[in-house]
Amino acid sequence: MENSKAFIIFVSIALFVYASWNFYIFRRITVAAAVPGWYGWALNIILLLLILSFPLTEILSGRLGIIQGILPYIGGFWLGIMVYGLLFAVAIDILRLSDAIFHWFPDFLTADKVKSGRIMLGLVGSFILILLAAGYFISLNPKVREVKIKLNNLPAGIEGYKIAMFSDVHIGALVRECRVADIVNKVNNTEPDLILIPGDLFDENPKHLIEYVQPLKKLNAPDGIYAVTGNHEFYIGVQASRELMADAGIKLLRDETLVIENKLNLIGLDDITGSQQFRQFRKPVTELMIDADANLPTVLMHHTPVRIDEAAEAGIDLMVSGHTHGGQLFPGGHVAYLFYKVFPGLKKFGDMYFYLSTGAGTWGPPVRIGAPPEIVVFVLETQNGTENKGS
Numbered sequence: 001m002e003n004s005k006a007f008i009i010f011v012s013i014a015l016f017v018y019a020s021w022n023f024y025i026f027r028r029i030t031v032a033a034a035v036p037g038w039y040g041w042a043l044n045i046i047l048l049l050l051i052l053s054f055p056l057t058e059i060l061s062g063r064l065g066i067i068q069g070i071l072p073y074i075g076g077f078w079l080g081i082m083v084y085g086l087l088f089a090v091a092i093d094i095l096r097l098s099d100a101i102f103h104w105f106p107d108f109l110t111a112d113k114v115k116s117g118r119i120m121l122g123l124v125g126s127f128i129l130i131l132l133a134a135g136y137f138i139s140l141n142p143k144v145r146e147v148k149i150k151l152n153n154l155p156a157g158i159e160g161y162k163i164a165m166f167s168d169v170h171i172g173a174l175v176r177e178c179r180v181a182d183i184v185n186k187v188n189n190t191e192p193d194l195i196l197i198p199g200d201l202f203d204e205n206p207k208h209l210i211e212y213v214q215p216l217k218k219l220n221a222p223d224g225i226y227a228v229t230g231n232h233e234f235y236i237g238v239q240a241s242r243e244l245m246a247d248a249g250i251k252l253l254r255d256e257t258l259v260i261e262n263k264l265n266l267i268g269l270d271d272i273t274g275s276q277q278f279r280q281f282r283k284p285v286t287e288l289m290i291d292a293d294a295n296l297p298t299v300l301m302h303h304t305p306v307r308i309d310e311a312a313e314a315g316i317d318l319m320v321s322g323h324t325h326g327g328q329l330f331p332g333g334h335v336a337y338l339f340y341k342v343f344p345g346l347k348k349f350g351d352m353y354f355y356l357s358t359g360a361g362t363w364g365p366p367v368r369i370g371a372p373p374e375i376v377v378f379v380l381e382t383q384n385g386t387e388n389k390g391s
Helices: 002-033 037-059 071-102 113-139 177-189 214-218 231-236 238-247 272-277 285-289 308-314 332-340
Strands: 143-150 161-165 194-197 225-227 256-260 264-268 298-301 318-321 345-349 352-356 374-381 387-390
Touching (some): 037 071, 177 214, 285 308
Parallel strands (some): 143 374, 161 194, 298 318
Antiparallel strands (some): 161 374, 256 264
């Protein structure tokens, strides 16, 4: 009952924010366009359809039929337009307010306000569309980033051990089998010894994803492929997600410790969504370390970049997370930093290395601006220092 109430409250707040946000953008577009008569009504109808496209995509997920390939893209790109439309609209309104106070606009801008509004709308709209188009093509090409890490207790004979990691694929209406196949091929080409997937592999009800996940079966690593839950696995069903992963040869770790003999320990934590929204018990990292081999380095996966200090104090050597997408759309990365106090990339917390990935897929807008998608390959070594190399 409490979970249902929390869900209803969350959805209500989300709908209120979405409606308010869109009302503001709707008003700014229609006022700036100043289109009379039937043309004005046509513009209103088009804008309303665009506003409804994303909620309809979520409501009709898996039941879209012939429009399955169209509506999610319309809704996704509209979210991108919302983000930058709000930023530009607020900035323009601030400038207009300052002009109302200080009268600093030149005469050619104020002489014909209707014409100036239409020109500004055209310029801003064109810029946003070009920006989103560029971001779409960036999102289609995740880069492989190699990160070399020194581990003092690395066993002899396995220096150069490769751990490939990719997060936040969000397989669904916008990330289908061709995108998944590209990620799989890039991961396999790195010839990893171990593959890690720290959450949000799926984005929709798993029963709608059977065709899309087939390329995952081609992932290949001699020491296995392991994943943890992300918030989206909780939203769509953890058990169904586990079964879909198992069918693809991926083992889901839920507050579990695994010892890869003579190589390393691997700990997989359930996402914090489980304890915060689904009232599940949160197992302490120190308790999970009891089952680890003290003579081996320990790698920990946790989807959301929290519990970092807890992991460092427990003696974890390397922790990997995702979830934030690096903000996905600039300046979203700075907003994410306000919540999690960490930017994407490699960091050091005490003696523990921590890596926050920007992820390999997208959620919402099928676009990445200022936060390119990535596949990370950790190369374990005993030499001094660390270095990053993108490819």
